[in-house]
Amino acid sequence: MKLRNWQLECIHSAISKYELHKHFLALATPGAGKTVMASVLSKLMYDQGEIDLVLCFSPSSIVAHDFSEALSERFEAHFDGTIGALGNSFTYQALSTLDNKVWRLFEKYRVFVIFDEIHHCAGSNIKDANAWGKPIITTIKEKAAYTIALTGTPWRSDALPIALADYCNESRQIQCDYVYGLKQAIADSVCRVPKVIALDNDQITVVEGDETSHFTSFMDLLSQSIIPYSEVVTNTSVIEQLLLHSNHKLNELRSINKEAGGLIVASSIAHAWQIQLILKQTIGESAVVVTSDEGNGNDLIRSFRYNQDKWIISVGMISEGTNIPRLQVCCYLSNVKTEMNYRQVLGRILRITDAPNQQAILYMPAEPKLVEYAYRVAQDVPNDLAKVKFAQMDEAIITEASALGKSDEIIDSNCQTVINTDKPINSIGEVTIHFDDESTSFMELPESEINIVTDKIMGIFGEFNHKELEIDGFDQLTISDQSLNKLNQYCSEAF
Template identity: 60%
Template sequence: MKLRQWQAECIDLALARYRSGNSHFLALATPGAGKTLMASELADQLLKNNLVDLVVCFSPSTIVAMDFSESLHLRTQERFDGLIGAKGRSLTYQNLQHLDTSFWHLFERYRVFVIFDEVHHCAGSNIDNANAWGEKIILNIQEKALFTLALTGTPWRSDLAPIVLSNYMHSSNKISCDYIYGLSEAISADVCRIPQIIAIDNNNISVVGKEETKTFDSFSSLLSQSITPYQDIIENEVVIKYVISSAHKKLSRIRLINPDAAGLVVASSVKHANQISQLMKVSLNEASIVVTYKEKCPANIIQTFKAAKSKWIISVGMISEGTNIPRLQVCCHLSNIKTEMHFRQILGRILRMTGSKNQEAVFYMPAEPKLLEYAYRVKQDVPFEVDVVKFEKIECEVQGQALDKKLNSVTFDTTRSVTPKIGINYIFDQLECMDDVIKQSNYSNKNEIFEEHFLTHSYEQTINIYGRFKQESIALGLSELGE
């Protein structure tokens, strides 16, 4: 397979740095650009030129570790299963906690090349400020690996902790990368698709409390009053139906050209995922695959979907950063996690360019203020010459005339009164990250997520959504949005 220009440039630069006496190399490449292939080719060149003996790779999830192992095998024709005769092993960051002294002795006996995929999961410039994974890297790898390659598509942490093995510029406190390949460059080079980000809003929302009823003309105005949590919006049946219906129409049109195109819905919890799946079946007569950490073999479910022709997969924490399903072209962001890192990583799932005729990448989300802010930043990353700045506002009914009466009765009770302890437990039950990370007690951003999570508040009210929905396209690269 021929390398893309950025991949070849990055490899040449990394090799030059290693030969000049530098052990660590950090590459920033936008999600969907092909970091796995680049890293595998670099490993192959190091092995073939007898510069290293073994290759070890750490990734944020089991499915990504499997993809890395396969990519390394295809590129080097060597095994990476850790058994006798293998040239290395592909592991998850969670495995760092369980590796014994016999494994770490390999770094003393052999020349080891270590790849860190999505390295921002590992924090620490020293032992004092490191998280559990960063501490293991500092103690066992930082000074003992011959070479390291750190990869990231989002070079920051929401808790502002330093990323392990990284240098920072003192003036701006921004991370100093050895190679940068952004979304603008990737779009210009036809490496990534141009994202179309569609913000969904509603113009008539009422909140019925004990003493009064308040009305709002947008999700932003509703959330600005802090009287209802974002979770109530993404769990509202009317909102879910509208989002998945819009996305389903778009996917159906794409599939007329690309028959294997697929859609992803990112849910906030297992219960939420099942709710969406049921609504998709009842409202659209469409089956969907649900994959969460509760499944026995989620990685196998994802691998099967990757090669299948089925339309929709609904995920809770299983399809995020690094998960490679190129046929995904439509995504519905219905997660309650509102960090820019998570937003960018989810968007990246539909940006991988393929050989198909249609290369649309359409991302649906509620018009929540933080998500809108991130979307406008993505728009700024899209190259000017692509002529992507176009806005459309489409007024449309929530449902057909036959369902108008039913629509006016759509309500739900949001009475909640819980303790913070229960809230924390619930958060880790539904975090949008890989199955093992959900169980990590040192999740890097738990405080921020906890603070904005709906279980940290108490509400006693009912929300009605009576109005019309509005779609605003934020980062369009095509001439028409279409319905």
């Protein structure tokens, strides 16, 4: 296997540092190939007689399995902890349950330890360590022969220090031993150029009792704390329009590359099944659903990795480190609004393949924080390549904040009835969906897959329209005229 230039540089840098220090931290953008790099490094250290065993820890079982396979291929030996194995691959969850047989290995052998996505493990000492960071600090840090910690997002949302990381005393900035960013990866044709498309709406109406409020964007709506973002991403019409845009783009890609796939990130298990049903009823497409409820989730992911199915829906099982290179379209309907999660999800569609078309597109609602993250990602790539698009919903959103049953209908800004609540209603999560008599009901799904509740109503009506504008040097940005001033004001405050 021919290594990429950055992988060779990182390996040489690590070996050089190991002459004086046994811990090494590598930052490489998601999708760059950290698994291969770490596997080759460990084999080189083994061949040089520096180590006896390799242990790997990662955030999920699917990633742990991928590391086990990569190490097995490189060493031509098994990495499952059985007799004759040269090591094992665990999840971070297993750290608290490992028996003394594993910890005794550190006393008898020179163990090389790989930590994938090390930012999950917090702590500079026992006092500020989390459950995964504590055994690293108390045992592995001192007893391992060498370690390499890998990350694509070198920070934590709770601002705690990352285990094994060094920080500058004054600035408290993390010190990485090797850095390979998205801009470099794109220039090297290692990662795809990401394009982000944010869907907005300039006609939003919220009805609460006798009071009616109007908003000109999701930013405007969410800043008032009237409607939580969870109701935006679980709204039927928002889901439908994001799916329509995403599926249209995926069809375009599959006309050139029939293996191109799409990922839909849901907010909850119930939300995942809601999306699957809407995808089927509105677009006529099927999708694989992978959640923690599926006992064979890892098998489903591995199967999707190699088949030609179009869509896979997941809550959190396809995130950082999960390797499905054929993914090129992502529909972000998660209610998680951290930059770490956003970048890790975006990384799922950035892996370069041999396919003739290498576009990577992420669709999302125009939520302010997500918009900010999109611009930050755009700053990571060459200015002539970065694309952040805003797709405007030129339509009305009508929301009644009162509970179901208090009103028989919802009135739009022109005092016309747009929803009659005498229609059959089925509710999932916090969103109520109106069906015609011939429509499939959520109640036809297995009871274990759906949680029916009644809370609030949100309706979106009309067509999505696009306007092309250029803003601050980005190519082909699209945003509504009504939202332009708000976005520019927001961005000036954010940056």
